[in-house]
Amino acid sequence: MPRAGSPTLPFTHWFARHPLPWVLLLGLIIFSIGIGWRAPWPADEPRFALIAQEMLDTGQWLIPHRAGELYPDKPPIFMWAIALGLWLTGSLKVAFLLPSLLGGLGALAMVTDLAKRMYGPRIAGLTGLGLLLTVQFTLQAKTAQIDMLVTFFITLGLYGALRHALLGPARGWWYVACVAMGLGIITKGVGFLPLLLLPAWFLPRLVKRIARPGHWQVCPLAWRDLGGGLATLVATIALWGLPMIVYTALSHDPSFDAYRNNILFKQTGQRYTDSWHHLEPFYYYILEVLPWAWLPLSLALPWAVPNWWRRIKRSDPRLVMPLSFVVLMVVFFSFSPGKRGVYMLPGTAMFVLAMAPLLPGLLKRVWFNRLAWGLAVLLGALLAIAGVLGAFGLPALARLAEEHGFAPWAWWLTIGVLTAAMAYWLPPRRGLWMLGTWLTMFWLLWSSWGYALMDDSRSMRALMTDIHAQTGDAPLALPNFSEAMVLQARQPVVHFGDDTPAEAQMRRMFAWLIKAPTQRWALLSEGQLKKYPCITTDQTHALSFKDRVNWYLLPGTAATQCAGDPAAAPLYRAPTTWQNDRNLP
Secondary structure (H helix, E strand, O other): OOOOOOOOOOHHHHHHHOHHHHHHHHHHHHHHOOOOOOOOOOOOHHHHHHHHHHHHHHOOOOOOEEOOEEOOOOOOHHHHHHHHHHHHHOOHHHHOOHHHHHHHHHHHHHHHHHHHHHHOHHHHHHHHHHHHOOHHHHHHHOOOOOHHHHHHHHHHHHHHHHHHHHHOOOHHHHHHHHHHHHHHHOOOHHHHHHHHHHHHHOOHHHHOOOOOOOOOOOOOOOHHHHHHHHHHHHHHHHHHHHHHHHHHHHHOOHHHHHHHHHHHHHHHHHHHHOOOOOEOOOOHHHHHHHHHHOOOHHHHHHHHHHHHHHHHHOOOHHHHHHHHHHHHHHHHHHHOOEOOHHHHHHHHHHHHHHHHHHHHHHOOOHHHHHHHHHHHHHHHHHHHHHHHHHHOOOHHHHHHHHHHOOOOHHHHHHHHHHHHHHHHHOOHHHHHHHHHHHHHHHHHHHHHHHHHHHHHHHOOHHHHHHHHHHHOOOOEEOOOOOHHHHHHOOOOEEEOOOOOOHHHHHHHHHHHHHHOOOOOEEEEEHHHHHOOOOOOHHHOEEEEEEOOOEEEEEEHHHHOOOOOOOOOOOOEEOHHHHOOOOOOO
């Protein structure tokens, strides 16, 4: 018990005075719930987890390999991070999510700290909460895609540049920013994005010294520091790029030459200017991504834009620099024909920082709160209705449950009930708190109940367990393989190249099966099976697992009438599955 007369500060006062530890604690809770409770899920998570596991198993760290085949799409830093976590923890279920968790916490800490230095601790706390509750940011912090780690490096680049520009002179932070950009580039090519601050940084209207009290001054970036910083950026890239180029050049292996050219050219300039997938119109991000990805603060744009305009006319660099970065980043990605919603993640931190000084006023805006309250109620009601209809066997929902292998009706109905309780205790005038509480509840249930429901199906564990039960430790061929299958395999696996045409893969598979027909198996989809009448279908085994595909096990004896061609495609043994089975056929 406190002594009589001793002051007792409520939690809100502690939060207002010392926001950073509280924001990080809340972030750690939301981001870490569910770690260790699920395996990697397609599309991207199993790929990176498999590459990291393969690095540890084979000792090949410089050039990433996926199931024995070169992986030329991304540099290795993200996979190194997962492999380090796997080495430290011994658990892939823990390790594959750690880089995103730590990257999310790092970005959260930097944005909260910047807001505190620019606007004070109260606004810093609200800024940290705003970023923590941003839908895309939290989603990616709980997902093992490469984007949260590269966002950490981009945010560190922005943090260092803004420490020098707005809180400087701090030349050391500028060079930290350049190192971060270099690391970001060898994580995923877009690590250079903090350079989009330069146009605003060199605006004479911002850089000029303003003598009036209360006006922020921008510390100019000297040309020698710009040149030195860019040299530092290039030197950081060379830490991996130069050994990779030398290694591939000395290998005299055409596959390594193709890897080098792909990673240096196709996955950078060509991917931006002449994308071959995810083709979307110019307005895709503005109309189809940002409205939901940057919730809940995207709801505040009708009130934010007039305020921003007034601050821009006053040349407030605390707004102009972060906001100019957001605008230029959206424009930059919009010009590329290939677009994915996750490309907007690096702009989230600066968008929230641009909103920072508006947050105390937004909390009091009647219609903003009503919008937030209505959105939370709508989302909860939709899930509750779907849960009720699914529980009563609505045919369309029943088919979806069968296709995906799980029925989330009780989970969704519970969210609906909790939404109703929140709506009662948090009326529309406190709508922002209502939406924040709803999002927190959703993420916690998603990471616990949701993981438990979905993991067997989404991770492919159920499928590969069923296959092992029927085939034992016999080698298994996976034409048109998925990394999730290899990751969850309980037996030796072979495949025939990720980019190999399907017909060539099948001919190579038949040759492999026929060589030892009583000891080898293959996994085929129903569509693949129907294309080849030479297969003796009476010998195939239908699998009960469904993920929008009907799967069949094909014993080698069922393919003896098929024409195989050992030269049709390469054959790769997945090292993570063959470690203890070197003498198998």
